[in-house]
Amino acid sequence: MTQQECGVCFETVQLIECTRCNFAACAECIRTTILGGTTYACCMKCKEKYTAKYISINLGSKWKRTTYQEFADKILIDRERSKIPETLELIKRINTRDALLKQYRMLSDSIHTLTTKRDDLRHKLLGTALINQRYYLNNIHTNYTQSNSFT
Numbered sequence: 001m002t003q004q005e006c007g008v009c010f011e012t013v014q015l016i017e018c019t020r021c022n023f024a025a026c027a028e029c030i031r032t033t034i035l036g037g038t039t040y041a042c043c044m045k046c047k048e049k050y051t052a053k054y055i056s057i058n059l060g061s062k063w064k065r066t067t068y069q070e071f072a073d074k075i076l077i078d079r080e081r082s083k084i085p086e087t088l089e090l091i092k093r094i095n096t097r098d099a100l101l102k103q104y105r106m107l108s109d110s111i112h113t114l115t116t117k118r119d120d121l122r123h124k125l126l127g128t129a130l131i132n133q134r135y136y137l138n139n140i141h142t143n144y145t146q147s148n149s150f151t
Contacts, residue, residue, distance in 0.1 A: 008033075008044070016058045021046035027059055034059075035071055038078075 004015050008029040015024040023045035025033075034041045041050040055064045 018043040018046060018048060019054065020048040031059055031063065031067075034068065038075070040072060040075065041068065 003012050004024070005012050006015060006024075006026040006029055008025045011026060011028075013026040013028075016027055016030060017024045021043060023043055025044065030044070033044050041055055042048055043050070052064065055068060059068070
């Protein structure tokens with residue numbers, strides 16, 4: 001391959017072309033740009049993500065396995081760390097919801113228990129009232145029959 005002037009560092013070196021937009025730069029400039037970024041390896045111009053095969057062939061498989069892998073791991077860790085505050089907020093909301101559901105269930109159980117007790121007491125009162133009413137009516141009947149039997 002022929003050597004040409006890199007459009008980034010202006011050194012005369014072998015250039016690597018983007019498969020999508022044909023932007024060309026030297027391996028050192030591409031490596032520097034990748035490691036200075038905050039995303040995965042991509043073209044400086046069109047932002048097309050470089051494949052693992054492209055990186056291995058053009059930037060070196062050893063560089064990919066060591067330097068780039070450390071960089072990619074750091075990006076992944078940083079992304080996950082950035083999600084922690086929103087995850088904690090979500091966990092807080094879920095815990096609040098669960099506590100409210102538990103409280104709701106306990107109150108529902110209490111309402112059910114109290115409703116059952118109320119109904120039992122109502123039946124007892126009605127039963128007692130009926131017994132008292134029968135007793136009262138029976139007494140009236142007895143008194144009436146007794147008073148009429150003497151006349």
